[in-house]
Amino acid sequence: DGGITQSPKYLFRKEGQNVTLSCEQNLNHDAMYWYRQDPGQGLRLIYYSQIVNDFQKGDIAEGYSVSREKKESFPLTVTSAQKNPTAFYLCASSINRGRGNREKLFFGSGTQLSVL
Amino acid sequence: GDSVTQMEGPVTLSEEAFLTINCTYTATGYPSLFWYVQYPGEGLQLLLKATKADDKGSNKGFEATYRKETTSFHLEKGSVQVSDSAVYFCALSDLAGSTLGRLYFGRGTQLTVWP
Secondary structure (H helix, E strand, O other): OOOEEEEOOEEEEOOOOOEEEEEEEOOOOOEEEEEEEEOOOEEEEEEEEOOOOOOEEOOOOOOEEEOOOEOOEOOEEEOOOOOOOOEEEEEEEEOOOOOOOOOOOEEOOOEEEEEO | OOEEEEOOOOEEEEOOOOEEEOEEEEOOOOOEEEEEEEOOOOOEEEEEEEOOOOOEEEEOOEEEEOEOOOOEOOEEEOOOOHHHOEEEEEEEEOOOOOOOOOEEEOOOEEEEEEO
16 A cells, blocks of 8 residues: 555654654655644644755754655654754655645654653 | 634534534635644544635535635534544645645644544
8 A cells, every 4th residue: 555654653862862754655756745743833844855856944944854865765854953852743745746736745644752 | 924723622522513613824825725634643634625715625524615705714514423533734735936835734623522
């Protein structure tokens, strides 16, 4: 079955440590996204990528980095510069052409990141 | 800028009750509107959408009508079930001047349905 796989489901970060969240999709989608979800604040866009080897900052990119070396993969690194990383992180993808397709996001099941 | 405002929760209902979750939006262009649903421990799933004024999106007994005059997209269901318990997000996508259909999400409304 096609879908988006995020791993791990739970992740713990020590002070000063960088951690990487994995996101893999086999939907052949061009566009991929990372959102951060905090209780009562909805979803905020961190980074997005429309095609391989290209990505743009979203609304809250500081303290995060991404890469898009393969169409299927869009890992997110939470760096030590992100001072408040505890949140639920959601990866999504979409077809990057045609109105109505780009806007239909397929989400992974998320990674809960906590600080030790 | 573009934004979505949805009613704060939590909303608690008995089974078979009528549901309304209010959503209003601000957009500079001609947005498409969406409702996404998030079940516990999962990612979001598209519930329904409407791409132009007066369109009605519907799915699984849920409905929402795109009202341009009131800039609203309220979610309704005539008879909720325990299995409808989830967080509901209103969202908009405004493609005016953009090559990417990025979504702007509301804060989410937690719905709990009791048997």
